[in-house]
Amino acid sequence: MNAVLTELWPYFLMVLVGYLPNEIWRAFGLVLARGLNEDSEVVVWSRAVATAILAGVIAKLVLFPTGALGAIPLSVRIISSVVGFVVFLAAKRSVSAGVLAGEAALLIGGFLFVP
């Protein structure tokens, strides 16, 4: 019984703190579809908050990674992110070009500098 519970626990958490808190916004959107528009002040503020959270997650994944990415030096990770972003901007905001450039920089840097 305990083993089954341990196995199911991550799925339970997925529904409780993943599915429900995310899905609620879609449900609200469906119910209140006529109330608000995309430029209302509450929507602008919440989008800024959501963007900042996402940016926090991005920065933490680059600066404090776990596992295999952590074996690549911090300087290589930061420089690769900057390279990726500059190429993204230069290539008329192409996500694929930026991601590919960042990845290439990381792999080259990692290959050269991994102890």
Next chain:
Amino acid sequence: MSAPITFSSTSAAFFAGAKTALTSVFMLVLAGTYIGIGALTHDFGLSSWWLAISTVLVWAAPAQVILITTVTTGAALFEIALAVTLSGVRLFPMVVALMPVLRGPTTRLRDLLLPTHFTAVSMWVESLRLLPAIENQWRIPFCNGLSAGYMATATVFGFVGFYLAAGLPPLLAGGLLFLTPMSFLMSTARNARMMVDKLGLVLGLVIGPLLTVLDVGLDLMWTGLIGGTLAYLVHRIREAAR
């Protein structure tokens, strides 16, 4: 203006949508993002099926990344739920904007349930671009086909990333893990059209790690509230000055 696109049946519209998904540029971005998320899932000790189910149920890459990186690390459940819900706020205005395009004179509420659940950045951008040219009655099945195509792509590449991360040498596995922050950074930057969004992005990039270094509890929540509110205040002050 050309005549609206029409289909012979609901399933024809559905498959046309699915085909559109598999040949669109988002397919590549989704594949890359979910290969990264698959690697991340492996890294944090969750199973590949857990990821597949979360892709179908949660269907929002940012929420999934928050979930994956917090659920096994002993973070407070309240904080995870809060971070996920704040990351999901953007879905609300998307659904609000999409529904009028999908809704026709005979549309029932239950027909809109599936498109509502499918709402995510990829399908939203493509739906708003493509649906207006399609005859009203075929829009919902087309949209469902499009979304199902994206969701299937994401699910499959989640497995690919998971098993690649398990078998690859460390440097390449590190490269896969780097896909998530890279694709998120670029797609968030691309979606940030208004100054307030760009500022929120920059502030979050700075405040997030700062709070981590300072070992502040509920760091993601504070990153969002402080960074987002600062960005919003700057936006208000600029608006007022105009």
